[in-house]
Amino acid sequence: xxxxxxxxxxxxxxxxxxxxxxxxxxxxxxxxxxxxxxxxxxxxxxxxxxxxxxxxxxxxxxxxxxxxxxxxxxxxxxxxxxxxxxxxxxxxxxxxxxxxxxxxxxxxxxxxxxxxx
Amino acid sequence: xxxxxxxxxxxxxxxxxxxxxxxxxxxxxxxxxxxxxxxxxxxxxxxxxxxxxxxxxxxxxxxxxxxxxxxxxxxxxxxxxxxxxxxxxxxxxxxxxxxxxxxxxxxxxxxxxxx
Numbered sequence: 001x002x003x004x005x006x007x008x009x010x011x012x013x014x015x016x017x018x019x020x021x022x023x024x025x026x027x028x029x030x031x032x033x034x035x036x037x038x039x040x041x042x043x044x045x046x047x048x049x050x051x052x053x054x055x056x057x058x059x060x061x062x063x064x065x066x067x068x069x070x071x072x073x074x075x076x077x078x079x080x081x082x083x084x085x086x087x088x089x090x091x092x093x094x095x096x097x098x099x100x101x102x103x104x105x106x107x108x109x110x111x112x113x114x115x116x117x
Numbered sequence: 118x119x120x121x122x123x124x125x126x127x128x129x130x131x132x133x134x135x136x137x138x139x140x141x142x143x144x145x146x147x148x149x150x151x152x153x154x155x156x157x158x159x160x161x162x163x164x165x166x167x168x169x170x171x172x173x174x175x176x177x178x179x180x181x182x183x184x185x186x187x188x189x190x191x192x193x194x195x196x197x198x199x200x201x202x203x204x205x206x207x208x209x210x211x212x213x214x215x216x217x218x219x220x221x222x223x224x225x226x227x228x229x230x231x232x
Contacts (some may be wrong), residue, residue, distance in 0.1 A: 003205030004160070006160075032221075035222075041223065041224065042206075042222050042223060042224040043161065043206060043208075043222040043225075045219055045220060045221065045222070048139070048213075048217060048218075048219060049229050050217065054212075055215060055217040056214070056215055056218075056219045057215035058219075091160050091161070093160075105151070105163045105166065106163070106220065107163070108153075108161045108162070109160050110159050110160050111158075111159070111160050112212070
């Protein structure tokens with residue numbers, strides 16, 4: 001069964017450093033998402049991406065964040081200058097374009113745990 | 118501004134009994150509601166969903182009920198099994214400010230099914 005993969009599984013970085021979190025969505029999916037979950041809190045929407053551009057972003061997704069689909073398979077989230085409060089689990093998700101009973105279902109990756117020290 | 122609320126952070130149920138997980142929402146523009154299950158160290162996994170035009174959807178042991186007037190939905194698991202022990206997230210879909218869909222998640226309910 002196709003699945004969303006994410007690398008690395010755990011990233012430790014120092015405050016102020018740049019990090020890039022990588023995701024490989026399911027191959028025929030065309031909508032891509034990043035979410036984060038701070039420990040013990042809810043899953044928060046960050047950004048959605050379709051047709052090579054951001055289609056929606058939350059207030060969390062400020063100028064320190066950017067997303068890219070550099071090569072048609074990877075989908076990356078970059079944080080330019082990490083802050084302590086960026087420490088969280090980051091989930092990538094993808095969704096099919098096609099209509100169907102579960103076409104609105106998002107498939108999530110296993111997540112990358114980002115620890116900013 | 119918590120548009121999707123799961124007021125019970127945890128729930129314990131005996132194996133074989135019914136588990137009922139609740140979710141309340143405030144935005145009447147949500148058009149789909151979804152339930153996800155999450156095990157530790159894994160991403161959320163889709164379980165079941167319901168359109169806002171329906172009041173019930175059933176899939177095996179899982180049934181979701183929607184009460185639009187009360188802005189409330191619930192997930193019933195019957196019979197509950199130890200493997201159902203996980204965190205359950207309620208999510209709702211709505212249009213974002215740029216006209217595309219976005220998904221709002223609740224805070225989750227940790228279900229523990231006791232053998």
